[in-house]
Amino acid sequence: MSDARPPIRIDTLAVVGVGLIGGSFSLALKRAGIVRRVIGVGRTQANLDTAVGLGVIDEASTDPAAAAARADVVLLASPVGQFPALMSQIAPALREHTIVTDGGSTKQDVIAYARRFLGAHFGRFVPAHPIAGTERSGAAAAFAELYRDRNVILAPQAETDSAAVNLVREAWQACGANVVELDAARHDEIFAAVSHLPHVIAFALVSMLAKRPDARTLLGFSGGGLRDTVRIAGSSPEMWRDICIANRAALLKLLDDYGKELELARGAIENGDGDALETIFERARDARQRWLLKEQAS
Amino acid sequence: MSDARPPIRIDTLAVVGVGLIGGSFSLALKRAGIVRRVIGVGRTQANLDTAVGLGVIDEASTDPAAAAARADVVLLASPVGQFPALMSQIAPALREHTIVTDGGSTKQDVIAYARRFLGAHFGRFVPAHPIAGTERSGAAAAFAELYRDRNVILAPQAETDSAAVNLVREAWQACGANVVELDAARHDEIFAAVSHLPHVIAFALVSMLAKRPDARTLLGFSGGGLRDTVRIAGSSPEMWRDICIANRAALLKLLDDYGKELELARGAIENGDGDALETIFERARDARQRWLLKEQAS
Numbered sequence: 001m002s003d004a005r006p007p008i009r010i011d012t013l014a015v016v017g018v019g020l021i022g023g024s025f026s027l028a029l030k031r032a033g034i035v036r037r038v039i040g041v042g043r044t045q046a047n048l049d050t051a052v053g054l055g056v057i058d059e060a061s062t063d064p065a066a067a068a069a070r071a072d073v074v075l076l077a078s079p080v081g082q083f084p085a086l087m088s089q090i091a092p093a094l095r096e097h098t099i100v101t102d103g104g105s106t107k108q109d110v111i112a113y114a115r116r117f118l119g120a121h122f123g124r125f126v127p128a129h130p131i132a133g134t135e136r137s138g139a140a141a142a143f144a145e146l147y148r149d150r151n152v153i154l155a156p157q158a159e160t161d162s163a164a165v166n167l168v169r170e171a172w173q174a175c176g177a178n179v180v181e182l183d184a185a186r187h188d189e190i191f192a193a194v195s196h197l198p199h200v201i202a203f204a205l206v207s208m209l210a211k212r213p214d215a216r217t218l219l220g221f222s223g224g225g226l227r228d229t230v231r232i233a234g235s236s237p238e239m240w241r242d243i244c245i246a247n248r249a250a251l252l253k254l255l256d257d258y259g260k261e262l263e264l265a266r267g268a269i270e271n272g273d274g275d276a277l278e279t280i281f282e283r284a285r286d287a288r289q290r291w292l293l294k295e296q297a298s
Numbered sequence: 299m300s301d302a303r304p305p306i307r308i309d310t311l312a313v314v315g316v317g318l319i320g321g322s323f324s325l326a327l328k329r330a331g332i333v334r335r336v337i338g339v340g341r342t343q344a345n346l347d348t349a350v351g352l353g354v355i356d357e358a359s360t361d362p363a364a365a366a367a368r369a370d371v372v373l374l375a376s377p378v379g380q381f382p383a384l385m386s387q388i389a390p391a392l393r394e395h396t397i398v399t400d401g402g403s404t405k406q407d408v409i410a411y412a413r414r415f416l417g418a419h420f421g422r423f424v425p426a427h428p429i430a431g432t433e434r435s436g437a438a439a440a441f442a443e444l445y446r447d448r449n450v451i452l453a454p455q456a457e458t459d460s461a462a463v464n465l466v467r468e469a470w471q472a473c474g475a476n477v478v479e480l481d482a483a484r485h486d487e488i489f490a491a492v493s494h495l496p497h498v499i500a501f502a503l504v505s506m507l508a509k510r511p512d513a514r515t516l517l518g519f520s521g522g523g524l525r526d527t528v529r530i531a532g533s534s535p536e537m538w539r540d541i542c543i544a545n546r547a548a549l550l551k552l553l554d555d556y557g558k559e560l561e562l563a564r565g566a567i568e569n570g571d572g573d574a575l576e577t578i579f580e581r582a583r584d585a586r587q588r589w590l591l592k593e594q595a596s
Contacts, residue, residue, distance in 0.1 A: 194519055201503060203583075218491050218492050223448070224432070228526040229527055230586055231527070251567060258506050262498070265501065269549060274539050281505075281539060284508060285531060285532055287507070291517040
């Protein structure tokens with residue numbers, strides 16, 4: 001090891017929102033032996049009880065400010081729509097050294113909230129986004145291996161304290177993740193394309209099918225193709241509502257681009273233009289192939 | 299066993315199009331000990347050589363008529379766009395007792411082709427569609443277990459000989475499949491919804507992303523959500539081109555319904571209408587959940 005720094009230690013971690021993301025972060029840091037105590041903060045007692053019962057957190061609280069007052073690191077891992085209220089609540093309680101970070105899927109809006117609601121503490125806020133997740137949610141879905149070999153994006157600002165960035169980076173690395181820094185606007189554009197848009201597409205497909213009176217029959221005849229395509233339509237509606245609205249500028253542009261591509265395919269089908277349709281399908285097949293090859297090589 | 303009929307025997311089976319569907323049918327019937335000899339018919343010698351080498355077929359031919367002349371059962375398992383030419387070629391060569399069936403993903407167009415190009419032999423044609431497949435294609439992708447516990451749809455017509463229907467049904471049952479009869483128009487509507495539309499949606503998404511100059515970066519940051527959503531965009535462009543154009547009437551209607559649902563979601567995002575967006579996402583999540591529960595129970 002060329003890195004001679006001693007391993008980081010977090011005495012008390014507060015995880016606000018004990019779901020798949022927050023719960024898995026807690027479990028991974030516990031397993032790495034980096035954190036002494038984790039306080040889980042949530043809205044529903046049942047989920048907190050599950051989290052304590054499964055050893056995901058050590059202690060449960062429904063009071064974000066009280067938990068933040070005792071924490072050395074606070075991870076905001078609730079749906080992004082709750083961040084403004086949560087930041088307002090915790091800001092007066094934070095001790096000077098306490099680092100605040102988040103697991104939100106959008107970064108420009110979260111940074112704007114932090115700038116506004118964390119006030120003087122903004123320099124100790126490290127905007128982050130772990131690129132991991134499954135369609136499952138809640139504390140029972142959490143597992144320590146979630147972040148192994150996955151990317152975590154950090155989007156530090158000019159004001160962000162570099163020691164805080166280092167600690168958050170090392171904490172994610174201790175979870176097995178690969179940490180990458182990205183500009184917040186570029187982050188939001190990339191994830192609108194590869195994550196937010198696919199979720200809207202999948203939700204809309206299942207929603208449309210579900211509205212039909214024969215939905216049950218249709219789904220009964222479906223195979224693995226539809227099942228995989230709509231796996232992400234099992235994701236949390238509240239979380240994805242917040243993400244889509246928070247990242248609306250980038251997402252609307254991509255929805256328009258997607259609508260145009262779908263219109264191209266539709267026109268080719270209507271006109272019986274096999275060549276035009278095959279061109280679209282081949283471009284997709286080839287890109288997917290190259291992408292998979294690259295994935296397997298890495 | 300209450301069914302006292304002796305097990306079926308097929309002396310010579312001709313599989314026209316030795317890919318995932320045709321190759322797996324051959325392997326499954328061989329393993330069940332039902333077929334003595336399988337002649338594979340294809341356009342490219344390399345794929346036929348692979349098929350013989352892997353034991354998927356016993357003998358290779360590039361002449362559909364010559365193979366059909368020796369066959370007791372002919373399975374058409376090429377892309378549907380080739381069916382008119384193939385049917386014209388084999389029709390004069392068929393012996394009176396020979397049964398012709400297919401594995402095409404659309405049924406109304408295939409039945410119309412058979413009525414026109416198989417002529418007097420139409421009564422021995424059994425329209426069929428096995429609901430199975432992966433995104434892989436070619437003889438090397440074939441495996442005997444592909445049809446285990448999967449649905450196979452038969453769409454016999456008023457003229458279809460019932461003995462021919464019985465033999466085709468029992469052959470698919472010997473592959474481990476569950477055989478269901480459906481009206482051809484209803485079949486096409488159902489599969490436009492649960493298969494053809496999802497393929498167009500996935501192909502269009504990857505095609506749109508692939509057109510961007512930053513496609514490589516985007517895909518490098520994508521996670522499991524996009525990967526599953528676009529798995530079917532790895533499917534054969536030629537096969538799906540033919541399916542989409544063959545089933546265009548049903549598919550266009552569904553594309554329009556889908557476009558409207560996407561527009562609802564887009565409007566909610568643009569207006570920041572979280573309630574409307576969450577309603578769409580929840581409808582999808584709940585329908586997917588019910589569908590999965592039903593799948594697990596069956």
